[in-house]
Amino acid sequence: MIASQAKAVGKVLASILTTMLGLLLVTFVISRFLPTDPVLAIVGDHASESRIAEVREQLGLNHPIPVQFLYYLGNIARGDLGVSLRTAQPVLDDLIHVFPATLELATWGILLGVVLGIPLGVWAAVKKDSAIDHVIRFVGLVGYSSPIFWLGIMGLLIFYAKLGWLPGPGRLDFGYEDLVTPITGIMTVDTLLQGDYDMFWNAVSHLILPASLLGYFSLAYISRMTRSLMLSQLRQEYVLTARVKGVPERRIVWKHAMGNVMVPLLTVVALSYGNLLEGSVLTETVFTWHGIGLYITNAIFGQDLPAVMGGTIVVGLVYILINTLTDILYRFLDPRAK
């Protein structure tokens, strides 16, 4: 029994490793075959040939690409992701700094998306073709198709600039910013650990607008998917049978049908969460939220190869982790998957 469990765990680990290796290889090769030379991008306008050669050597770009890749793997195995060319910090430190910001925002976003999106989707399905259904679908469509950048600016303009109900961009008021000692990197948690409730509420108030925006975005997707999944269940014969037997409609929808909707819905939610954890570059830009999306984008534009690779590893790991978790949850939700 234990041996078979160990075998299962080993299998999962092996699959994670191969996936990561593949991901690293692809990213590495693409980054090395970009048409622009990262050295020319770094050295400035007056660099001499000797200076260019020196920097090329410093970056290890003078070796053949396969050798560079092996070096890189060796460093990763030692936990060394290299030093960012733009921040002059170890990439690992940078990632530890930016990822919690994205994690915090994405988690609040997905929670809002699930808590609002699933009931709305079910409601729309039950009231199919009624006015309520149309309204919910329209709201979803708007959320799914309007540029998040524009929504963000509008949100700030209305709730921050005009009405003054909500604070401006950033994770805290500027005055508070340097007073938080980072422990987890998650503001709402760190401020509580520090026992400073004013700062905690300040952090919460800064989360409301960007999290609502991301929440709206995932709500739009989740409610649409819930609606169509629910509709396909409500057409099934077991629903008809239950209705004929006089089972209350509420029980049919939430217990019988929902049980079957749950499994595919879990994938939808997991994918949405994964997308949010990749970091929403536009939301992070508008709200001056220094998360991983902004970090990777800047790294790409700055030809900061170590940072691009490091960011890719984190995003890859997040996806793998979410997928593994989803698989485990399947086993609980769907008896056939056991």
Added chain:
Amino acid sequence: MKPFMRSAVAALGLTVGAFAFGAGLAQAATPKDTLVMAYVIDDIISLDPADIYEFTSSEYMANTYDRLVMINPQKTSELKFAAAESYTVSDDGKTYDFKIRPGIKFHSGNDMTAEDAAFSLIRFVKINGNPAFIMNQFGLTKDNVDKMVRVKDPMTLEIETDAAYSPSFFLNCLSYTSVVVDKKLVMSHEKDGDMGNAWMKTNEAGSGPFSLKAYKPNESLVLDANPDYWDGPAKVKHVLIKNVTESATQQLLVQKGDVDIARNLNGDQLKAVKGDGNIKFVDSPKATLWYMGLNTKNQYLGNVDARQAMKYLVDYDGLQKTQFAGIGIKHQTFLPDGQLGADNETPFTYDLAKAKELLKKAGFPNGFDVTIDVTNKSEGRELAASLQNSMAKAGVNLIIRLADNKTTLTKYRASEHDIYLGQWGSDYQDPHSNADGYLNSPLAKRNQWVSPERAAAVTAARDEKDSAKRAQMYMDLQKQALQDSPYIIMFQQVETAAVRKNVDGFIIGPTFDLNLYRYVVKN
């Protein structure tokens, strides 16, 4: 179906409640002793003066370090002695002695001596970072700098150059490179013979009006006033610079009063805040020019008449009134206004007939197709669109290629472009910077327009000791370049900051190392 409705309404109610709750937490104005600024600072790659070559980092350097000499921020045609109180030149014009100002203390408490000044220059050359070429021009190299830069006595620094240069050229270059770092502090952080370079990338060892309190790359920079500054302490106690990359967000922040200064508003946003009674503008022309570099390797652009024709196909006046209103001044010569010998004449206007005539003379009466590489940012995009439109009227068809800044720039550096549209800023406040750049290297090389005669003329102007004669030589070079160069220079950049009404004394200079915070007062 009531329960669904109930849960949905409850959830919606929660969200609305959360918004309303936020109402109680709206912000107050910025603290009175702190200058808060929204600024795009993600171009910083190092805080070490031996590496610093970017706009924002040179501004940081100017506020945290002292230089031997600097450009006088109040009168930019003059020099101001700072860490040095005076200098002398030897009779052969090759050796300079600088007297270090007594009584200057570093932020660490150490006293500044000639030892620190010599170490700083030697370190600057030896680390061989991006700005090191400025000192290489005087024959100071990694191998000889130990001998060329000497401590004559505890308060006198001696610098020897390989030839006699014009003193104004030498001092103008020093105004950027003569940053004095705290030798004891820096060397205590040395690792593997790096002269403290790794540590200095994110730390500070200066004596300037502000010290570095905290630096979070890509996020924020916090400075504290130095109460013992030799030239009088700054009026504000702290400066908080927030990296706000979205300019629309900067606009909201400054209008709301959550920042005192917004640094990166575009033309439209400046127009939008103009009517705001709480905001005023602080601006200055920068030593940065908007121009097109035409690669003469291209069969059409190699023809001088075709190039001249294109100079008549830019709607300078129209652009000045629209896109460049508030952020640029029409300018067509390679020396920006404010530098020695700058010739501010603008002979070119939009003249379709003249352009067609020149194209005919060039042998391309029907025009031609060329690509133009542009950084994908609103300014460049809009300018390229306007150029495409006005040039098309004479049959010159611009094919716009948008990419991020590093990609276009790298392509340009490798000379793989037809036309490059972008900006060029002087490296230091001396006409040689641009004369050399445009007529010799690097821009002339990139555009395949190098000639030994022009190189010799640039050197002669650089070495002329009589300032009036030197200015005239630059005038002549500019007039010639208007006739034949592969550059279509269009605008001199104006840097404009949106500043809250209660903030006075913020100085924007012609270069970023002359943007100063120490005179800022908040009323």
